[in-house]
Amino acid sequence: MTREQFYRQVRGELPRTSPRKAPSFVLFFFLFGCVLLARPCFGQVTFDRLVNSAKEPQNWMTYSGDYSGKRWSGLDQINAGNAHSMVAKWVYQTGATGKLETTPLVVDGIMYATAQDDRAFALDARSGRPIWMYQHQLPGDIRPCCGRVNRGLAILGDKVFMGTLDAHVIALDAKTGNVIWDLIAADYRTGHSFTVAPLAVKNLIVIGVSGGEYGVRGFIDAYDADTGARKWRFYTVPGPGEPGHETWEGDSWKVGGAPAWNTGTYDPASNQIFWPTGNPSPSNRGAGRAGDNLYSNSLLALDADTGKLKWYFQFTKHDEHDWDATQVPVLIDADEKHLVAQANRNGFFYVLDRTNGKLISATAYGKQTWSDSKDGDGRPVAKKEASPTLEGHTVCPGALGTTNYLPPTYDSQTGLFYVTSRDQCDIFSTAPQPYEAGHAFYGSAYFPSEEAKPYLGFLKAIDPATGEIKMKFQHTSPTWSGVLSTAGGLVFSGDAEGNFIAFDAKSLKPLWHFQMGGAVYAGPMAYAIDGKEYVAIAAGSAIYTFGLPY
């Protein structure tokens, strides 16, 4: 139909086309159009595509790049032989201030990312030019813990999904940025918030709450992607009558924390979600919450359909040092073993059998002084004298941990797990602090220990089979950058001084770097358009994209 015919129809000068004709054409296009175009249809990200993301390395469709959390790209156009010639392709200024922790998604040429204060935007991933921009209206009295940050989006169907600092979960139209649904998951006034990039599994949007600094009762939620209806909630602190409730003293479970603020992983074969949890509340004062405090600082294996707990493993029992176990649990299959590996904030690298949660190994990968023995399962046990005191004393790692939320990578080509780590010790001092709804609930103070200076930052390569550190690169100072590995034999990471660096995956020798002018607090990712590979990372208040000089 021509435009003229259309307007004549609207004006009533021509009879209307039968409504049946349009759908049949649309149906025809969806059935055959994609085949004819030999490329995926814009925006339609099916669960099947997410499961088989390795088949489309040009796209980066989840926070960690795939369901296994490896943050590995199958692209190899940029490789150890030509990385030295990389150039900046474009920069997108978000206009936000503070720490930019987002990992962008790229699907079929469009980049989707977030920034501070719950901004979301879609960019032409070839040029960096914005297509739409959205910002959630936040109340003035939100109380995020650690910066007004957001780590990214999930994409499913024709929508992208974000959690907000006032504890909303929002679905946006991927084509326009319009709000499709917007629900309130919890009360922000009691310290609940979302900073995590959600995970799309089947038709569910899985998201974990932040608020371990406010004494929330942590939970992981799953919402119907179409309607926003809540399908399940798993409370990370068991209520009365539930197993694990006995690990809390008195009513301490009600304000027990155990938030779930980093994105988990998913194993389609067993239909299990692996989601890590954070510190018990108050974070640095154990008095009043005697017991192991389940399921704080644990890895949870949940049935994706029901949210039912299959197994758990607690890394740090009765934590008093704010060592959230919220690092990405990376699924690794080796020698017919189905493993999950995590470089934990407490300074140990753990490998578990993911079919049953049994610990296989726990090896220190940074400076630690809190444990010198292991229990019968091989789990490091805290020394009594590691507990914070009123006067304060030094414990390593510090509260920021040997690593933190910054995502690691596993490269199956080298068989190594690459993670950013820091050697820093803090003085931990406890302070009695009553719970008050919506108020900070640390029960403590901690600050860098002068006597333990200088603080060192590293990129380390760990062999998961042995826990051995095979090689390391020392940064000028500790960094908050995540790590990406690619089929090109490269590892990418950033630093606190603003450099983005390409390393040889075999030696961790820097092959190329670019000064971005802002510290890195995010993980890198890779994508391709029209056969050209790009690597992107957030730094300062902008998103940077690099490629070869073509």
Next chain:
Amino acid sequence: MRLLAAVCSLAVAFIGEAHSQNPYAGNVKAAKAGEYEFRINCALCHGLGAHGGGRGPDLTRAQKKHTHNDAEMFQVISNGIPGTAMPANGTNGQGVGMTDEEIWQIITYIRSQEVKAAAKPLGDPRRGKTLFYGDANCSLCHMINGRGGRVGPDLSAVSGSRTREALIDSVRNPSRRLAWGLTESTKEFPQEYETVTAVTAEGKEIKGVTLNEDSFTVQVMDTNENLHLLEKDKLRSFQKSRESAMPKYGTDLLSDKDLEDIVAFLAGAGAK
């Protein structure tokens, strides 16, 4: 329009009024609550007991560099201090956003910790000035109000952020806590005055302090105040040390009385 302007100015006046008076001034209970809030929100940089030394200045000094009264302190805690590492309330990496009530409690606590300055300075500032620019050789490296050297930190305002004890310790044991230089907006730690020895490809040795550094470059000021902008991979050798470039002033070099006079001079300089 005029009415609107009047309403606006009234509103501004009202908001201003709300944050000009500490409702808890002198309240012991509020000071105790403030102590815990301080530990949670401020101690990371300003240290336990507000004695400073971690990253931020000592706040037990009655004389503050950026604030003169409770209302100004409220503004500084709420909005941060541009050009410094002091963040606006709720925007720092570790702490949590505080309510107005909590900020006032913290101010009440800080006031309760302040040490009143001695009625008379312990040292003689005039003699201290003579020493600073003369026999003690401080001004070879340090500058006050535009006069002096560039190799070490500018000391014009140091008395507003460091206690007498911290200043004395810095002179007696300069390597114990290296002074801070540049603070970049989103970087976690400020640059420290580390000592650098670099040898260029041509074999020229450069000794000085780091103004800034990353994994690939270093910006050095040598002891003759020459700036060297170096690429590390082009150097024959590059060594860094946490042994301060400043000599350790024992009592043989500088008596306790001389040092007290210099500290008195620094305190006076900061007051300007």
